[in-house]
Amino acid sequence: MKEYYVYILECSDGLTYTGITNNVHRRFEEHQKGLNPKCFTFKRRPLKLIFHQVFNDVNQAIYFEKKIKKWSGKKKFALANGEFDLLQILSECRNATHSNYKPE
Numbered sequence: 001m002k003e004y005y006v007y008i009l010e011c012s013d014g015l016t017y018t019g020i021t022n023n024v025h026r027r028f029e030e031h032q033k034g035l036n037p038k039c040f041t042f043k044r045r046p047l048k049l050i051f052h053q054v055f056n057d058v059n060q061a062i063y064f065e066k067k068i069k070k071w072s073g074k075k076k077f078a079l080a081n082g083e084f085d086l087l088q089i090l091s092e093c094r095n096a097t098h099s100n101y102k103p104e
Helices: 024-033 058-069 073-080 084-091
Strands: 004-010 014-020 048-055
Touching: 004 024, 004 058, 004 073, 014 024, 014 058, 014 073, 024 048, 048 058, 048 073, 058 073, 073 084
Parallel strands: none
Antiparallel strands: 004 014, 004 048
């Protein structure tokens, strides 16, 4: 069965990059070597692989990648560090104009 990986890289400037691949180690090395000057990570090396998750279904992997690409850097770091309580807190709406906003 083929495996697919969703991964998060931490860039040298503190930003994150999220991607999908069928070989996470090869893809990390490609980013690290800077093979593509137009790639987001090219000028942000060195990089650190901070998270990866394996999927057996490419559609599930694509769905998860698209989902976490929209997340803030704080949420991505919480996921990478296994801080699931913090991840929940960061997911709560804090926008005063949103109908779910309830100041404490």
